[in-house]
Amino acid sequence: MKKDLITVNQNGLYCESGDFYIDPWRSVNRALVTHGHSDHARYGSSKYLCADRSLHIMQSRLGRGAHIQTVVYGKTMTINGVEVTFYPAGHVLGSAQILVSYKGERWVVSGDYNVSPNRSCDPFEPVKCDVFITESTFGLPIYNWKPEEEISAEINAWWRINAFENRACILYGYSLGKAQRLISLLDPTIGKIITHPGVEALNNAYRLTGVDLPLTIPLNEIKDKKGFEGAIIIAPPGAEGSSLEKRAGESETAFASGWMQVRGNRRRLNSDRGFVLSDHSDWKGLISAIQQTGASRVLVTHGFVNTFVRWLNENGFNAAPLETMYSGDAGDDDTAGTGEEQG
Amino acid sequence: MKDFALLFRSLEETTSTNRKISALISFYESAPREEISYAVLYLTGNKPRRIVSSALMRSWAAEEAGIAEWLFEECYQVVGDLSETLSLIIPDSGKSGLFKMGEIVGKVFPLLAAADEATKKEIVKDIWRNMSVNERFLFNKMIGGSFRVGVSSQIVITSLSRYSGLPESVIAQRLMGKITPSADFIDVLLAEETTRDISRPYPFALAYPLGNEPEELGEPGEWQAEWKWDGIRAQLVKREGKVFLWSRGMELINDSFPDIISAAAELPEGTVLDGELLVMLDGKVLPFNSLQQRIGKKSPGKKLISANPVYLMAYDIPEYDTADIRDLPISERRIKLNQVISGFKGDDNRILLSPVLDFNSWSELREIRRGSREMGVEGLMLKRKSSPYFDGRKRGDWWKWKVDPLTVDCVLLYAQPGHGRRAGLFTDYTFAVWDNGKLVPFAKAYSGLTDKEINEVDRFVKANTIEKFGPVRSVTPMLVFELAFEGLQLSTRHKSGIAVRFPRISRWRRDLDIKDADDLQKLKEYLKAISPGDADAGS
Numbered sequence: 041m042k043k044d045l046i047t048v049n050q051n052g053l054y055c056e057s058g059d060f061y062i063d064p065w066r067s068v069n070r071a072l073v074t075h076g077h078s079d080h081a082r083y084g085s086s087k088y089l090c091a092d093r094s095l096h097i098m099q100s101r102l103g104r105g106a107h108i109q110t111v112v113y114g115k116t117m118t119i120n121g122v123e124v125t126f127y128p129a130g131h132v133l134g135s136a137q138i139l140v141s142y143k144g145e146r147w148v149v150s151g152d153y154n155v156s157p158n159r160s161c162d163p164f165e166p167v168k169c170d171v172f173i174t175e176s177t178f179g180l181p182i183y184n185w186k187p188e189e190e191i192s193a194e195i196n197a198w199w200r201i202n203a204f205e206n207r208a209c210i211l212y213g214y215s216l217g218k219a220q221r222l223i224s225l226l227d228p229t230i231g232k233i234i235t236h237p238g239v240e241a242l243n244n245a246y247r248l249t250g251v252d253l254p255l256t257i258p259l260n261e262i263k264d265k266k267g268f269e270g271a272i273i274i275a276p277p278g279a280e281g282s283s284l285e286k287r288a289g290e291s292e293t294a295f296a297s298g299w300m301q302v303r304g305n306r307r308r309l310n311s312d313r314g315f316v317l318s319d320h321s322d323w324k325g326l327i328s329a330i331q332q333t334g335a336s337r338v339l340v341t342h343g344f345v346n347t348f349v350r351w352l353n354e355n356g357f358n359a360a361p362l363e364t365m366y367s368g369d370a371g372d373d374d375t376a377g378t379g380e381e382q383g
Numbered sequence: 384m385k386d387f388a389l390l391f392r393s394l395e396e397t398t399s400t401n402r403k404i405s406a407l408i409s410f411y412e413s414a415p416r417e418e419i420s421y422a423v424l425y426l427t428g429n430k431p432r433r434i435v436s437s438a439l440m441r442s443w444a445a446e447e448a449g450i451a452e453w454l455f456e457e458c459y460q461v462v463g464d465l466s467e468t469l470s471l472i473i474p475d476s477g478k479s480g481l482f483k484m485g486e487i488v489g490k491v492f493p494l495l496a497a498a499d500e501a502t503k504k505e506i507v508k509d510i511w512r513n514m515s516v517n518e519r520f521l522f523n524k525m526i527g528g529s530f531r532v533g534v535s536s537q538i539v540i541t542s543l544s545r546y547s548g549l550p551e552s553v554i555a556q557r558l559m560g561k562i563t564p565s566a567d568f569i570d571v572l573l574a575e576e577t578t579r580d581i582s583r584p585y586p587f588a589l590a591y592p593l594g595n596e597p598e599e600l601g602e603p604g605e606w607q608a609e610w611k612w613d614g615i616r617a618q619l620v621k622r623e624g625k626v627f628l629w630s631r632g633m634e635l636i637n638d639s640f641p642d643i644i645s646a647a648a649e650l651p652e653g654t655v656l657d658g659e660l661l662v663m664l665d666g667k668v669l670p671f672n673s674l675q676q677r678i679g680k681k682s683p684g685k686k687l688i689s690a691n692p693v694y695l696m697a698y699d700i701p702e703y704d705t706a707d708i709r710d711l712p713i714s715e716r717r718i719k720l721n722q723v724i725s726g727f728k729g730d731d732n733r734i735l736l737s738p739v740l741d742f743n744s745w746s747e748l749r750e751i752r753r754g755s756r757e758m759g760v761e762g763l764m765l766k767r768k769s770s771p772y773f774d775g776r777k778r779g780d781w782w783k784w785k786v787d788p789l790t791v792d793c794v795l796l797y798a799q800p801g802h803g804r805r806a807g808l809f810t811d812y813t814f815a816v817w818d819n820g821k822l823v824p825f826a827k828a829y830s831g832l833t834d835k836e837i838n839e840v841d842r843f844v845k846a847n848t849i850e851k852f853g854p855v856r857s858v859t860p861m862l863v864f865e866l867a868f869e870g871l872q873l874s875t876r877h878k879s880g881i882a883v884r885f886p887r888i889s890r891w892r893r894d895l896d897i898k899d900a901d902d903l904q905k906l907k908e909y910l911k912a913i914s915p916g917d918a919d920a921g922s
């Protein structure tokens with residue numbers, strides 16, 4: 041039997057022929073990184089390779105001292121005779137699916153991906169391959185995303201009502217990706233957009249990369265309660281219930297995540313509102329992505345792994361689980377992992 | 384239906400009373416009046432009856448979504464609510480606002496109720512395809528008979544009062560009685576003057592639980608004490624020769640209690656009595672479950688009635704001789720009540736007078752209260768002699784001084800995920816006590832823990848699961864809880880042989896090891912103490 045081009049060992053996804061890792065969870069010599077979330081981009085490896093659109097984010101995550109090499113989307117590089125190409129994954133800015141080709145065999149490691157449009161990053165691009173490694177964070181048919189314009193309208197309507205009543209809005213979203221996407225969906229004519237420091241650091245990385253975000257005001261520049269009236273504050277979920285809510289005076293809070301699709305999660309939330317906005321593919325998105333790869337084999341990582349594998353196998357695909365240390369949507373919450381403090 | 388579905392969603396998503404009230408007010412401002420009438424109907428305790436079984440809805444939804452039953456089950460486990468799972472898996476067509484509540488309730492429901500299974504399926508599927516996720520959720524809740532919303536009638540009354548500018552008491556009284564949803568109903572509800580509905584009861588005067596000792600209430604002479612009966616609170620209305628029996632849930636319950644209705648024929652014209660429905664045999668109050676057999680049963684047979692005869696234990700009279708006498712002090716109302724009840728002739732009077740208890744000091748009353756369990760009552764009611772029959776709850780005038788609940792320390796044995804608000808968290812627990820060195824399950828309880836504790840128990844369950852049986856998990860017996868309950872009785876359906884009433888978790892005994900948990904013997908002793916009659920049933 042032919043050996044797999046990519047296998048999992050104690051350090052992460054490993055390509056033996058090219059002697060490199062993809063999104064390793066331990067320190068290794070050479071790490072190819074799909075995107076900046078802490079469960080995929082971990083501190084401590086000697087050399088990193090990422091998409092060039094990810095550079096400023098990686099620097100902010102891994103520290104300026106990290107040895108980071110970049111490559112543009114679609115350009116093929118050779119590492120020890122193995123070809124690697126990065127393609128946009130539509131998850132966060134600079135996120136990539138990595139195509140690994142060797143002796144005519146093509147494997148794609150997709151990291152986290154989202155096939156629905158996201159105006160703050162490059163759109164997902166399907167890549168033909170033999171073996172497709174997919175996440176399954178929202179791999180159940182109850183997860184169906186509405187177009188982001190609809191969510192944008194919901195959020196702005198909520199903000200407008202509160203602004204009208206001079207209340208502040210506090211909108212929680214993961215600091216990398218979700219926060220910038222939320223900011224790009226806001227209507228800046230309603231009021232001020234204020235950002236938590238963890239979010240602002242990544243806004244800068246987005247702006248340096250050329251993404252046009254509306255004007256944001258760092259939280260520490262607001263000196264009194266009056267400054268929060270009618271404004272929206274974008275903060276990571278880790279800041280929830282902290283002094284922020286006290287500081288902002290009369291306010292309403294909301295949380296934006298794919299998990300908000302389920303009412304039980306909305307109710308359990310400490311926030312007043314839940315907006316259904318995800319940077320991962322929904323059920324149909326996962327299936328269409330897999331179909332478009334034409335892969336003869338699908339390996340399923342973090343999420344509803346067993347359910348999704350069973351569904352794939354019952355519906356004409358050839359799928360198996362692949363045990364990794366990625367943590368799905370929770371991995372997007374950097375307040376829990378290697379956070380801004382290192383950048 | 385679109386507005387109501389959105390309202391339903393906002394009500395579900397906030398726990399703040401003020402936010403609920405503002406959501407309701409903005410709904411009144413934007414929704415058509417007929418839609419508002421349905422919201423008022425369903426938010427004041429009326430529930431649509433189930434017309435489609437959940438098993439059928441499940442299979443139709445799986446079919447419509449093109450997914451296998453096992454995948455449906457997986458989804459249900461994650462969502463935790465059937466109606467919601469159904470609404471989420473059906474592909475969204477982007478359609479919404481196509482149905483009015485009046486069409487759904489007035490036309491579709493009767494059609495569904497009369498249709499055969501195949502037709503039912505076609506109707507339901509067609510509606511699903513033409514609704515938004517929110518609307519489908521509401522629709523499923525209604526046809527599945529599981530419509531419930533975390534809003535009290537009081538919130539509805541307050542919001543309507545703020546919206547219309549009418550006093551809450553007017554709204555409350557107009558809302559009692561039968562609601563026939565229509566735009567006209569809302570016009571009448573919110574109109575300045577309205578014609579009087581002869582069936583309408585008064586808003587029930589409610590009591591607060593007495594937190595401290597009665598000494599703090601001051602002079603015992605200013606207080607009237609009665610037994611706190613353990614039955615169904617009801618108002619019996621007699622006007623223009625007709626009789627209406629209302630439960631506190633604002634349900635007209637004439638059909639279930641024909642024995643009370645015929646007894647009420649003797650009542651004088653223009654009388655409203657407030658009291659408790661009880662099942663009594665030979666002057667002794669029977670446990671609540673005998674009453675339970677009567678509650679749900681419309682047009683009960685002779686046998687059921689004679690085995691479980693119901694009495695109204697009357698303790699107040701808000702209307703006397705066609706006049707609203709709610710503003711008179713209870714001491715004076717009591718005199719009128721005596722007159723009315725003593726007017727009954729015959730020997731099997733189904734309308735009785737709840738006695739006023741004689742006492743001179745609080746310690747004397749405390750002594751009387753000790754006899755509560757033996758009397759089959761929950762404790763005492765204390766009413767200020769000068770108190771009017773007020774509308775709803777008023778702090779300081781009426782108190783319930785219940786006997787302390789029975790408690791037992793028991794061990795967590797099984798857990799299963801809750802539905803609704805706590806979907807996905809392990810919140811439904813089964814507890815066990817010791818019996819000959821073995822833990823026997825004896826009660827289920829859902830409430831009593833804080834959110835923080837629930838999360839902690841949830842993590843414990845996930846980390847200490849021994850076996851899974853469907854959604855139920857057995858866990859390593861490690862956690863001890865104190866369970867409080869109101870009463871208990873022998874049961875053949877329970878492994879332990881005992882069924883407890885209103886069990887709830889009173890605290891988490893982190894200080895106890897499972898070997899310190901109580902023995903079944905303790906429950907048996909409680910049983911003996913409460914119903915000495917059961918021990919020698921023959922006498």
Ligand SMILES: [Zn+2]
Pocket residue numbers: 075077080131152371372
């Ligand atoms: Zn990610």
Ligand SMILES: [Zn+2]
Pocket residue numbers: 077079080151152175342366367368369371372
């Ligand atoms: Zn991930």
